[in-house]
Amino acid sequence: MMLFTEVRGLPVLSADGDRRLGAVTSLTVDAPSGTVSHLRFRAGRLRGETVLAWDAVRSLGPGAARVAPVTPADAVPPGHELLGRRVLTEEGVERGTVLDVAFDPRDGRVLALFTTRGELPADRMTGLGDHALVVRTS
Structure with a gap:
């Protein structure tokens, strides 16, 4: 298990570890x-963001993310940042703000959401x- 806050800023390396490609800015869910x-x-600060599909991530650990060769993406989804996002139920009831997210670095499965109002199951x-993360009430 890893947390999104542990991943942000990690170096991104080529799969063989020979080249540093950049640093992780975020994960899209x-x-x-x-x-x-x-x-x-x-x-770098002035360079554009590179987006890789999760299946291009060869390994992700506390030291670095190793990725397959970077190729231009066909269709890249919008990158809604989950950390700091407002949480609403389907009925529009406020359920806090996302502080962190636990996930399995092997398959990318989200395990839990940690909010200002407690833990929420990922399911x-x-x-x-753009406005919020929407969750089922139960």
Whole structure:
């Protein structure tokens, strides 16, 4: 298990570890499936963000993310940042703000959401957009 806050800032290396490609900026989550779908990183402050599909991540650990060769993506989903996102139920009831997310670094499965109002099971996520993370009430 790893936390999103542990991943942010990790070096991104080529799969063989020979080249440093940048540093992780965020992880994109597909809320309905409850999995990490993309890893996002920058090579420098003035460089654009590179987005890789999760299946291009060869390994992810406390020291670095190792990734397959970077190729231009066909269709990149919007990158809604989950950390700091407001949490609402399907009925529109405020359920706090996301502080951190636990996930399995091997398969990208989200395990739990840690919010300002306590822990939420990942299987309650239904959608993530510009305004909020939407969760089922039970």
